[in-house]
Amino acid sequence: MLKTTLAALAGLFALFFSTFAAGGTAAADAHYKIVTGQERGTYIQIGQDLAKWVAQPAGIDLTVLPSKGSAENVQRLRFEPGVKLALVQSDVYQAYVDMAKAGNEEAGTTIRPLRLIMPLYDEEIYFVVRNDSPMKTINEIKDKVISVGLIGSGTAQSGTTLYRLMFGQPIPDQNVQNLSNEDALAALIVKKIDVAIIVAGQPAKLFTDMNPELLQQIRFLRVDPNAPETARAKQTYFPATIHASSYPNWLKEDVPTWTVKAFLVTYDYNLRDTVGNLKRFADSLCQNFNNLQSQGHPKWKQVKLELPGLGKGWQYYPPVEQRLKACIARRAAMQTAMPQAPTAEQKVTGRPCTDQERLLLLCGK
Numbered sequence: 001m002l003k004t005t006l007a008a009l010a011g012l013f014a015l016f017f018s019t020f021a022a023g024g025t026a027a028a029d030a031h032y033k034i035v036t037g038q039e040r041g042t043y044i045q046i047g048q049d050l051a052k053w054v055a056q057p058a059g060i061d062l063t064v065l066p067s068k069g070s071a072e073n074v075q076r077l078r079f080e081p082g083v084k085l086a087l088v089q090s091d092v093y094q095a096y097v098d099m100a101k102a103g104n105e106e107a108g109t110t111i112r113p114l115r116l117i118m119p120l121y122d123e124e125i126y127f128v129v130r131n132d133s134p135m136k137t138i139n140e141i142k143d144k145v146i147s148v149g150l151i152g153s154g155t156a157q158s159g160t161t162l163y164r165l166m167f168g169q170p171i172p173d174q175n176v177q178n179l180s181n182e183d184a185l186a187a188l189i190v191k192k193i194d195v196a197i198i199v200a201g202q203p204a205k206l207f208t209d210m211n212p213e214l215l216q217q218i219r220f221l222r223v224d225p226n227a228p229e230t231a232r233a234k235q236t237y238f239p240a241t242i243h244a245s246s247y248p249n250w251l252k253e254d255v256p257t258w259t260v261k262a263f264l265v266t267y268d269y270n271l272r273d274t275v276g277n278l279k280r281f282a283d284s285l286c287q288n289f290n291n292l293q294s295q296g297h298p299k300w301k302q303v304k305l306e307l308p309g310l311g312k313g314w315q316y317y318p319p320v321e322q323r324l325k326a327c328i329a330r331r332a333a334m335q336t337a338m339p340q341a342p343t344a345e346q347k348v349t350g351r352p353c354t355d356q357e358r359l360l361l362l363c364g365k
Contacts, residue, residue, distance in 0.1 A: 032085065036073070042200045046120065046300075047065075053288045068151070070089040073086040075152075089199070093111070125258045129188070131216065141194075146195040148171070222255050286327035
């Protein structure tokens with residue numbers, strides 16, 4: 001009996017130490033979800049980058065889920081089991097905050113427990129028309145048939161808000177279509193709608209993967225800086241540029257447009273395991289930030305590892321905020337302490353190179 005008991009204990013100890021030697025991953029791994037956006041949009045690629053470069057090194061199995069967009073993401077983060085992270089547009093988040101302030105109980109119940117991890121990047125707002133459309137600028141879309149995006153998407157929020165700001169009224173019901181990005185472009189080409197509004201970070205996969213022949217049938221409207229509608233839109237949105245370099249085989253010149261900020265959002269969790277996992281996520285986010293910028297979607301190059309001040313009704317998630325601030329401070333201290341590398345011209349003799357040395361490639365050796 002004693003031998004049997006000792007053998008069993010030995011087996012348990014062996015199992016324990018083998019798990020520990022492997023890094024304790026069997027006990028430490030968490031299985032979380034992040035809600036993003038449409039399958040050919042930028043959000044889902046950002047989610048995939050977070051899963052690969054941040055969650056995985058932190059011991060978190062992060063499943064990336066597509067969605068209609070920001071408003072749906074808020075709801076799923078709040079109420080769907082397993083969803084711990086979401087990507088949300090700033091105007092959608094602010095709309096919930098404003099409705100809660102105005103006394104909408106449901107909006108308050110939804111938004112008050114949500115917390116920000118950090119701001120990400122600006123998303124461009126595309127106003128797409130057929131190439132043969134007489135419209136040239138965004139302020140000309142009044143009374144046109146417009147797809148503003150799926151109900152529950154951030155695109156729909158941005159499109160309807162911009163229209164209301166510019167023209168002082170909502171889009172007439174008979175002129176509104178709630179189509180996905182792909183369906184909106186198809187409807188545009190076959191002349192079922194006049195304008196498709198799409199929100200996506202450039203370069204947007206929706207356009208880069210599009211059939212070149214179809215791509216030549218559409219174009220973007222521009223912001224007219226002198227239009228009164230433009231001045232009114234500036235109350236909420238910021239000027240941006242769709243760069244020709246983002247779509248080099250299509251655009252011939254840059255296109256001025258509007259932009260909206262994307263945020264990484266979570267919930268005000270207080271369970272010890274969840275708090276610990278999200279702290280590890282924050283540490284990994286800071287430690288692997290350079291990988292995101294060098295290996296991830298081009299939009300990561302626009303993200304700054306910083307936590308700026310927030311407006312009323314917006315709050316960071318304290319456990320993550322503390323970890324990120326500490327890591328940001330360490331990175332700043334290291335950069336300050338690091339001696340500046342000498343320029344190529346200073347590497348030879350400590351003096352500027354002569355023209356002859358440059359011609360003979362003798363600088364920097």
